[in-house]
Amino acid sequence: MANVLIVDDDYDMAELSKELLEAAGHRVRVGHCGKEGLACLREAPLPDCVVLDVDMPVINGPAMAHQMLLHDAGEEKIPIVLVSGRSDLPDLAARMGTPYFLVKACDGYEKILLATLGRAVSERRAPTSA
Numbered sequence: 001m002a003n004v005l006i007v008d009d010d011y012d013m014a015e016l017s018k019e020l021l022e023a024a025g026h027r028v029r030v031g032h033c034g035k036e037g038l039a040c041l042r043e044a045p046l047p048d049c050v051v052l053d054v055d056m057p058v059i060n061g062p063a064m065a066h067q068m069l070l071h072d073a074g075e076e077k078i079p080i081v082l083v084s085g086r087s088d089l090p091d092l093a094a095r096m097g098t099p100y101f102l103v104k105a106c107d108g109y110e111k112i113l114l115a116t117l118g119r120a121v122s123e124r125r126a127p128t129s130a
Contacts (some may be wrong), residue, residue, distance in 0.1 A: 001024070001025040001026045001027065002026050002027070002047075002048040002049055002117070002121045003026070003027045003029075003045055003046075003047045003048050004021055004026050004027065004028045004029070004047055004048065004049050004050075004051060004117065005028075005029050005030075005031065005037060005040050005041070005047040005049075005050045005051070006018055006021075006028060006029070006030045006031070006050075006051045007030075007031045007032075007033070007034060007036070007037035007040075007050060007051070007052050007053060007056070007061070007064065008030075008032065008051070008052075008053035008056070008083065009032050009033055009053060009055075009056040009057065010053065010104075011032065013053075013083075013104060013105070014030050014032065015030075017051060017083075017113060018030055020110050020113065020114070021113075021114075021117070024114055026117075029043075029047070033056050033057060033058050033059060034056055034058060034059025034060060034061065034063055034064035034067075035058055035059050037050070037052070037059075037064050038059070038064060038067055038068075041068065041071075041075050046074050046075065046078060047078060048078070048079075048121050049078065049079050049080070049081060049117055049120045049121050050068075050078055050079070050080045050081070051080075051081045051083060051113070051117065052064065052065065052080050052081065052082055052083065053082075053083055053084060053104075054082055054083070054084035054086060054089070054092060055084060055086065061082060061084075062092070062096060065080055065096060065098075065127055068080075069127070069129070076126060077124070077126050078126055079098070079100060079120040079121070079123070079124055079125055079126050079127075080096075080098050080100065080120075080126070080127050081098075081100040081101065081102060081113075081116050081117060081120050082096070082098060082100065082101040082102070083101070083102045083103075083104050083113075084101075084103070084104060085103060085104045085105065089101050089103060095129070096127045096128075096129060097127045097128025097129050098125070098126075098127040098128075099123075099125060100116050100119065100120045100125075101116075102116050
């Protein structure tokens with residue numbers, strides 16, 4: 001199973017995702033903003049995947065992903081699953097160079113999250129830009 005970092009300012013969504021992933025056997029840490037997410041990355045071990053909300057205060061998801069690319073300490077190789085309710089999520093994911101994205105609270109969210117996370121962990125495709 002994977003080490004997963006969830007970064008989402010929606011506490012209920014973060015908790016729902018955490019419980020779901022832990023029930024599937026994953027080890028999960030949670031940050032509630034990009035700043036907390038970056039702090040979690042400084043703690044060993046690095047996650048196998050980051051489930052990252054797009055719209056957050058202070059440091060949003062794309063800005064956090066950009067900082068991960070700049071750190072160049074292994075963080076740039078971590079796949080990111082973008083989550084958001086935004087209608088332009090597929091375009092944003094394409095601009096960031098990540099094939100992994102998921103619309104929040106969509107029908108079948110739990111099943112899709114597990115499948116997308118599994119794909120991200122097995123393929124290990126990190127974003128190419130942010």
